[in-house]
Structures are given as C-alpha cells and as structure tokens.
Amino acid sequence: MTIRVVVADDQELVRSGFAMILGAQPDIEVVAEAGDGAEAVAAVRRHAPDVVLLDIRMPRMDGIEAARAVCAETDCKVVMLTTFDQDDYVYEALHAGASGFLLKDVRRDDLVHAVRVVVAGDSLLAPSVARRLVADFTSRGQAAGAGDGGVAASAALGALTARERETLVLLGRGLSNAEIAGELVVSEHTVKTHVSNVLSKLGLRDRVQAVICAYETGLIAPGC
Known part of the structure; x- marks a missing residue:
C-alpha cells in the first residue's frame, strides 16, 4: 500500500x-505541498491523503486550526511539526485531533517512521511522554470544551465490556499492544481487536485520543 x-x-x-525525504521512500507518495493552513486543508480535501504534516505556526490559518478542520472532515491522520517543544503546543495539537507531534529537527529516519506509525494507528508519543503530557493537561484543564467531551465519553464507557475497559486503562498508561497482551495474558491479535472495539465504541480516532479519554473519564488519575 502506498501512503499518500x-x-x-x-x-x-x-x-x-x-517532501523530498518522504517522496524517496518506495511506500510513500507526497501528493501535495502547502504554504499555510488554508492551503493544507484545501489539499487534504482535494487529494484525500492518508497523512498530513502540519507546521503549527503558519500564516492565514495556523496548524492547530487546520488540524481541527482536517480531523472534523476526514479520516486523514495529522502529524504536527514545530520548532517549539513547549507543552502547550502539544496539548492543543492532541485535542485538535493530531495523532502525533514532531520537532522540525527530527532525524530523517524518524520522520519516515512517524508517517508509517500513524497510518498503522499508533501514537507518535512515547508512553512516558504521553502520560506526563495528558496528566498535566487534564489536571490543569488546558483544552477548551474538554469537560463536555469527558462527560460524553464517560457515558459511552457503559458500552465497553470489562476486558475493553481494562484495555483502555492500559492504553491510557501508554502500553504497547505487546505489553497489553502480557498484562491481560492474551495474544496480540486479541489486543488489536479490543483496541479496535474501544476506539469504535467511544468514537476515538486513535491511541492518542484513547490516552486522553482514559484520563478525562477518570479511569486513570493524573500522575498515576
């Protein structure tokens, strides 16, 4: 499969x-480039890519606003790019629906890996980073409207089976599929099924959003 x-x-x-780095890969095709957020949203609508890399600071429409539009309208995965490693940008990017966050000085191999990872449905944030960022985020209440989303997600938890709730807790702690399989003493294939069910039932885009959900619904307390 070619990743667009x-x-x-x-x-x-x-x-x-x-674009040159990604386009040189046999399984990746750069279908468009954009100089600002508005152009990026238009390009996503026109080309229906699998992934869009968005700089956070751009003219006309910044990357956060563009990410919100892309995530609201499409299934395209969003990876945020920035030269700033301040936490606030990460908080905003995650709640805009981004699947990952990279600094612009990312190594060539890590950039390529990032694109492949988000297409596979995984998070670009290391477990320890995800836990720290989301715990800090929820405890400080950084995202606008997070409360309403948390209430809705809490109500939806009733649709999960006991094993799916366990899976969500482990996702929230940043565990990989292999680690979750070890904790639950099941196969990785079974874990993938549980993860897929959790995301589907709760209306979540990916594992990053599952981490946020686990904190916002109180399944995991900030700092745990």
Missing part, C-alpha cells in the same frame, strides 16, 4: 526537504 502524504509548512526549504 501532504506536507504543509510556510518555510519552503523545510517543506521541500520533508
């Missing part, structure tokens, strides 16, 4: 550099 990608950054050298 849109690259959006207002710096032409950065944009073209990322």
